[in-house]
Amino acid sequence: MKPILTTGYVNPDLDAVAGAIAYCEFLQKIGKNAEVGFIGEIHDEAKYVLDHYNLTYPKVIPNADDFDQVVLVDASDLIGVEGKIAPEKVIEIIDHRKVHEADKFPNAKVQIELVGSASTLVAEKFIQNNIDISKGSAILLCGAIISNTLNFKGGVTTERDKKAVEYLNKIALLPNNFWKELFEAKSDLSGDKLQERIRGDFAWFVMGNKKLGIAQIEIIGADKLIKERVADIVETLENIKSEMKLDYIFQNTIELEQCKNLFIAKDPQTQAILEKVLGVKFSEFVAERPNLIMRKQIVPLIKQEIEK
Ligand SMILES: [Mn+2]
Incomplete structure (x- = not known):
């Protein structure tokens, strides 16, 4: 049996990277054969968190052809997967956007809830099922939620996002100025x-x-x-x-x-x-x-x- 691929949209941002990595860990911990991989290039912000906390880079794959089952985190439209993931292979979608195309994935169990970050929905899986999360995944999810909610100042922020970070940061132990470091890291837009x-x-x-x-x-x-x-x-x-x-x-x-x-x-x-x-x-x-x-x-x- 081939593993389940957990991934995000093509050229994923921190939310997709964090969410798919952590959800892969969740699936493995509940006994599933899952693997994480991303198509395209991950965003600089995700690289920043991976580098800064010495986390292992996820595998990059050209498409989902080697997999029969795919879980999409932070993605739910055909444009986002750019024809590189056959829609019928998608068995699950975890996303948080109001405008989406989840109906184009005929075999997917769909969870779309309008919280600030897809990573919040992934964090809640660990909390609800009482499953311990690794420090690396906790750091990534915290970073994604803080980034997506603009450090809880963005209009998309919900109480659920705050609760998730509160829980995660007991394991992640990020410093108070983490949000500023994260945002400053992506503020250098000199030259090209x-x-x-x-x-x-x-x-x-x-x-x-x-x-x-x-x-x-x-x-x-x-x-x-x-x-x-x-x-x-x-x-x-x-x-x-x-x-x-x-x-x-x-x-x-x-x-x-x-x-x-x-x-x-x-x-x-x-x-x-x-x-x-x-x-x-x-x-x-x-x-x-x-x-x-x-x-x-x-x-x-x-x-x-x-x-x-
Ligand atoms: Mn997102």
Whole structure:
């Protein structure tokens, strides 16, 4: 019998990496033959946590062809798996996004709950089933939850996320300033890193007959970045827009320390839709909004507007 593959979407972020690694451990501890592997390249933030805590890098695989059964953590749409995982192989989905395509995976047991992080749902498996978690998995899950909820300041945060970290950190023992180290580690966007990050954390969506792309950057020091590099950001967005034949494109820049968003968009249609849906006002290419709003929260708002 081949092992069950636990994985996330292609080019997974910290939440997908942490969630799939920890859930693989959970499955093994309840007696299943499971293996973790990722398609594509894992995000820098996940590498940062793995490196910083001397954790073993997960295996990279070209696709899921060697497996008959797949568990998806932090992924539930066909775009995310890029044709590299046959949908009928997916036996389980653990995710936390409102806009998803879980119905496209006919054999999957689906758990989608709107908590801040897929890693929260994985942590709850250990808690509910009274199964000890390794320190490495506890560190990864804590990091993912803190990152995804923007250290509990993001609008997606729930009590469940806080409870999960409280539990996990008894094992992970992360320092108080961990969140700042984590966010500072991803705030260096000098030179080509900016374009790489924009492309690396890009997501696109089909809404009605329109295609929308959203870049998201979470950073300490967003004002400075935009002051110095807005032209580079706009250029990268315009390139992606024509490469992917998108109708709308913008960047959601999340300023973590000052708790605000800076949206960057060039074309008037995208600016208009953001002004309408988010109540912001663009001045040339930039619009500012207090409090933190994440891509996950913006997508359903725009979808509603476009499809109405
Ligand atoms: Mn996630």
